[in-house]
Amino acid sequence: MTTKEKILIATLELASEQGLGSVSLSQIAKKVGIQKPSLYNHFTSKDEIIDGLYEYLRQRAKDKVANTMIDYGELVKNKSALEILTQTVNSYMAINRDADMEQFYKFVMSERSIQKEAAKIMLVETEKMILATKQLFYAMQVQHIMEFQNIDMAAFSYAMTIHSIMDYMYDQRMAGVEVTAEQMLDDYLKEFCSVYGNEQSYEEKIDEK
Numbered sequence: 001m002t003t004k005e006k007i008l009i010a011t012l013e014l015a016s017e018q019g020l021g022s023v024s025l026s027q028i029a030k031k032v033g034i035q036k037p038s039l040y041n042h043f044t045s046k047d048e049i050i051d052g053l054y055e056y057l058r059q060r061a062k063d064k065v066a067n068t069m070i071d072y073g074e075l076v077k078n079k080s081a082l083e084i085l086t087q088t089v090n091s092y093m094a095i096n097r098d099a100d101m102e103q104f105y106k107f108v109m110s111e112r113s114i115q116k117e118a119a120k121i122m123l124v125e126t127e128k129m130i131l132a133t134k135q136l137f138y139a140m141q142v143q144h145i146m147e148f149q150n151i152d153m154a155a156f157s158y159a160m161t162i163h164s165i166m167d168y169m170y171d172q173r174m175a176g177v178e179v180t181a182e183q184m185l186d187d188y189l190k191e192f193c194s195v196y197g198n199e200q201s202y203e204e205k206i207d208e209k
Contacts, residue, residue, distance in 0.1 A: 004042045006032045008053045012100065015107050020050070021115050050117050053104065056122070061098035065091055070132075072139035081145050081197035085189050088136060089162060092129070096166070126163060133159040146196045154196065161188060 001009075010031040025046055029036040043049045076084050111118040118154060133155040140146040141158045148154045165188060169181035 003032070003034070003038075004052075004077070007039065007042055007049060008056050011049050011053050012104060016103050018112050020107050020118055025092070047117050050121070054108075054121050057098070057101050057104050058095065061095040061101045064098060065094045072135050073142075076136070076143050076145055079145075081140065081193040082189060084136070084140065085193065089185070089189065092162075093166065116122065126157050126159070129163065130156055130159045144198055146193075147198060148196060158192065 007028060010028050011023060014027055014031060023046070025039055026036050028049070029044075039049075043052060045188050046066060075088075079087075082168060096105065108118045108121050112122050113119070135153060135159075137146065137148060137151050137155050153199060162185075165181055165185045169185070172179045172181055
């Protein structure tokens with residue numbers, strides 16, 4: 001493990017123990033076993049460390065689910081709308097349920113209302129999901145798997161709904177109550193496909209011609 005990675009992991013551990021806002025550069029340096037000035041050989045500020053931690057954990061989680069590079073054109077071929085949406089949602093959930101990623105989100109979500117950097121990370125994550133959804137929906141429309149009058153708005157409302165259901169699922173798990181949000185998620189995907197999906201695949205329509 002490189003010194004840079006050690007700094008990121010040390011920050012994750014400290015933030016998990018005492019909260020993001022309470023972690024100091026001196027504490028990070030001490031945990032890594034280096035002098036505080038040495039941190040600046042790798043990061044210019046605490047905010048940059050937090051940003052780096054988010055990107056590091058997210059990329060590592062994506063690598064675990066083989067989700068590093070997505071060719072949306074290939075992803076949507078020979079699949080129904082429901083198969084595509086289920087696959088992509090499950091992949092996204094697997095990334096967010098990675099143990100380190102989930103631990104990171106715990107303190108980021110708890111401090112988003114009081115820490116600018118925490119709010120920024122949640123904003124970036126939401127915007128990434130919206131962009132990925134737009135790319136997916138454009139690919140599905142090109143293949144005539146789904147039809148949208150306004151793809152950008154459909155992608156925004158879909159991404160935000162998925163986020164909300166995932167938050168609801170997380171709250172149910174943390175509260176120790178019956179997790180009903182998983183069925184809600186399945187029902188939502190089916191309903192979304194019934195509204196926007198085409199019954200016939202692109203290949204079937206080509207064959208008819």
